Amino acid sequence: MISGTREDHDVAEVVVEVVERVFATVDEVRRSTLAVHAAATAAGRRLSDDDVHGLAPELLARMRRPDEVAVGLGVILEPGLLGHPHLRLEWWQWVAGKDDPARLEVDLRPDSLDFYDYAGTEWFAVPRRTRRRHVVGPYVDVHGTDRYLLTLTMPVEADGEFLGVAGADLPINRFEALVLGRLGAGSAGVVVNDDGRVAFSTSSRWVIGSLCRGEMPPASRPLPGLPWRVYDWS
Amino acid sequence: MRLHHALFGPLDDAGNRREAVTRRLGGAIALGLLGDGEQLPPEQELATSLNVSTVTLRDALAELREKGLVETRRGRGGGSFVRMSGAGLSALSRERLTEMGVSDLREIGDLHVAVAGTAARLAAERASEAEIERLRELVTRLRAAEGDADVRRIDGRLHIEMAAAAQSARLTMMEIELQGELAQLTWRASAGRSGSELADARRLVVEAIGGRRADRARTLVEQQLGDETLRLIDDHIRLMRDRAGEEG
Numbered sequence: 001m002i003s004g005t006r007e008d009h010d011v012a013e014v015v016v017e018v019v020e021r022v023f024a025t026v027d028e029v030r031r032s033t034l035a036v037h038a039a040a041t042a043a044g045r046r047l048s049d050d051d052v053h054g055l056a057p058e059l060l061a062r063m064r065r066p067d068e069v070a071v072g073l074g075v076i077l078e079p080g081l082l083g084h085p086h087l088r089l090e091w092w093q094w095v096a097g098k099d100d101p102a103r104l105e106v107d108l109r110p111d112s113l114d115f116y117d118y119a120g121t122e123w124f125a126v127p128r129r130t131r132r133r134h135v136v137g138p139y140v141d142v143h144g145t146d147r148y149l150l151t152l153t154m155p156v157e158a159d160g161e162f163l164g165v166a167g168a169d170l171p172i173n174r175f176e177a178l179v180l181g182r183l184g185a186g187s188a189g190v191v192v193n194d195d196g197r198v199a200f201s202t203s204s205r206w207v208i209g210s211l212c213r214g215e216m217p218p219a220s221r222p223l224p225g226l227p228w229r230v231y232d233w234s
Numbered sequence: 235m236r237l238h239h240a241l242f243g244p245l246d247d248a249g250n251r252r253e254a255v256t257r258r259l260g261g262a263i264a265l266g267l268l269g270d271g272e273q274l275p276p277e278q279e280l281a282t283s284l285n286v287s288t289v290t291l292r293d294a295l296a297e298l299r300e301k302g303l304v305e306t307r308r309g310r311g312g313g314s315f316v317r318m319s320g321a322g323l324s325a326l327s328r329e330r331l332t333e334m335g336v337s338d339l340r341e342i343g344d345l346h347v348a349v350a351g352t353a354a355r356l357a358a359e360r361a362s363e364a365e366i367e368r369l370r371e372l373v374t375r376l377r378a379a380e381g382d383a384d385v386r387r388i389d390g391r392l393h394i395e396m397a398a399a400a401q402s403a404r405l406t407m408m409e410i411e412l413q414g415e416l417a418q419l420t421w422r423a424s425a426g427r428s429g430s431e432l433a434d435a436r437r438l439v440v441e442a443i444g445g446r447r448a449d450r451a452r453t454l455v456e457q458q459l460g461d462e463t464l465r466l467i468d469d470h471i472r473l474m475r476d477r478a479g480e481e482g
Contacts, residue, residue, distance in 0.1 A: 139398070
């Protein structure tokens with residue numbers, strides 16, 4: 001196969017590289033959460049609302065880094081972990097029209113139309129159940145950011161106890177730009193998630209967000225450590 | 235978030251601002267964004283968020299108090315607290331219904347049909363099995379819902395989730411804004427039908443989505459929302475005539 005003068009990169013390789021970059025940031029947040037939890041445990045008390053609040057400056061600093069690609073970053077706790085409040089998240093995000101990241105304020109009252117029922121979301125429930133990292137999306141984030149996103153989460157565990165998840169939001173447009181920007185002109189492929197939904201594609205035959213039904217390229221393989229499969233050709 | 239903005243975000247300059255604030259807060263109570271017994275944010279904060287003067291806000295609160303939707307306690311631990319009152323919300327939505335004209339109601343209905351009908355069609359093509367399952371759960375909750383306010387909320391949520399299942403952030407935003415507007419107009423879902431009646435209708439839509447029958451899903455939504463708009467228009471005309479009868 002003849003490739004152009006620029007070096008071609010394999011779709012799978014580039015997608016994994018971009019995703020791992022975001023997971024590296026999520027892992028830092030996970031470690032910070034574990035550190036405050038360990039400090040509370042060493043002091044003979046349970047994790048407190050203030051401890052979680054104490055993660056905010058670091059999250060804010062990470063969000064402000066010029067090379068940070070995530071638009072949202074934070075930690076979401078297992079319901080009841082703190083005692084009070086029952087539900088707790090510490091999440092910071094870039095919002096259109098604002099000069100600095102803002103804390104995500106969500107409605108945590110179960111009776112509200114706007115209730116942010118995070119324990120039931122796939123990005124929380126799957127890492128909780130499997131104790132492994134997960135990628136959700138693309139999906140419309142109705143109660144958080146109103147954007148079309150990928151959400152990447154990792155379980156936060158201390159001595160086998162599930163404390164919650166650390167996670168990051170990556171808008172699908174940014175993900176696409178990062179991958180397309182690293183691919184050479186010759187390589188081609190479609191990335192499909194475990195719902196059969198297109199997460200990335202180099203062809204308008206498979207549009208991001210649509211479900212793959214009907215004819216697909218013959219060869220596919222799973223992407224390591226991700227709930228995704230790549231169909232590629234060149 | 236978007237719903238919060240639709241009800242607590244800055245008002246534009248058109249119309250009577252006191253009435254607009256009253257309606258917005260009434261809608262927020264109807265949709266549960268302000269819960270029963272919950273203390274309202276400080277007046278200054280709320281006024282800034284809505285972009286009105288504190289005088290306007292106080293006038294609106296006085297009206298809500300008169301309708302039994304807000305209670306003000308003095309002294310330590312005092313402030314303004316939300317009271318969930320079906321009668322109060324009905325009175326508000328009746329007033330709103332008489333402020334609008336038939337063509338305004340038709341316009342809202344037209345837009346809702348365009349947004350929700352397209353969302354249903356695209357959801358049939360694009361929704362994952364997990365998303366379809368979530369829509370089914372909402373229909374089950376709708377069937378079990380007791381009280382008009384619960385029916386309203388769950389039906390609103392079902393429409394919003396349907397737009398999200400269509401994989402369109404823009405349709406979702408438009409649906410959320412429409413729900414914020416409809417909550418001010420008719421806090422009861424679909425002119426007071428019971429949860430189980432409404433669930434029968436919505437179940438057909440969700441099953442069409444689950445069966446990947448895009449055209450049927452769209453047609454059902456168009457029919458249902460079209461009928462609901464006509465019922466609202468009938469309510470409006472009746473209210474206007476009753477009022478004329480009282481005055482004449």
